[in-house]
Amino acid sequence: MEISCKSEYAILALIELATYYQSGEPLQIRQIAAQQKIPDRYLEQLLATLRRGGLVKSQRGSRGGYLLMREPWRITIFEVLECLEGLDIKVSEEETKPKTLDSGVVEEIWQEARQAANSVLQKYTLADLCEKRDSRKQLDIMYYI
Template identity: 35%
Template structure:
C-alpha cells in the first residue's frame, strides 16, 4: 500500500496547522489559508481533512471564521496515524494483512512482515510536532548566504 498524495498533503498541512497553533492556540484555521501557504489544491485538501476529522485528528468549525484546529497537541499526533487515516496502515505487501493463505508455509511472508514493522516503527515514533521542529531547524539553522 502506497503513501499517496493524500497522506503527504495531510502531513504537510498538519505541520502548517501546528505552526499556526503555536502562535494562536486552538484558533480554527481556514483550509484556504493552509492550501495557499503550501501550494496544495483546496478542494482536494477538503477531502483529506474530512478523513482527518473522522479519525479524530483535527476538529472543525463551520461558517465564517471557522476552520480546522488540532484535536490533540502536535507532539501526540504520529505520522503513522495520519497515514493510516488516509491510506490505511502502510504495508509493503498484502501478505502482511492476513490475506495470504500461504503465509504459514511461505518463507517470503516473513520479510514483508519485518519490512512493515520497520516502517511502522519509523512512522509511529515521528510526530507532527517533530516535523515542525525539523522544519524550523531547516529554516533557521540552514546556512544563510547574503547576496
C-alpha cells in the same frame, strides 16, 4: 516504499495546523492551501477524512476553520497514514500459511520490513516534523549573509 500524494498533502496540511496550534486560532482551507500549495477542493476532502478520523476538528462561523484535535506532539505520522490509507499491521489467518517454502521466506522478510516502517512512522509526531522544518530554516538563513 513511496508516500501517496494524498498522504503527503494531508501531512503538509497537518504541519501547517501544528504550526498555529499554540495560537488556538483555526485556519481556513484557503490559508492552508495557499501556504502549502495544495489544491483547495482536494484539501477539503482530505480535511473531511482527517476530521472523521479524529485528527482535526472544524469550527464554523466567520472565524471558523480547522484545528488539530490533540497536541502536535501526540499525533504520530503512523496515525495520519492509518487514517488516510487504512494501514493495518495485523496479518490475516490466510497470510500465516504460505503456499510454498519460498513464499514463506518472502512473506517473513516483507512482514519484518513492514514492522520496521511502522515503527519509524510511530516514532515521529507532527511536532517532530515542525522541529525538523524549523531547524532547516535556520540552516538556510545562515547561508544568506
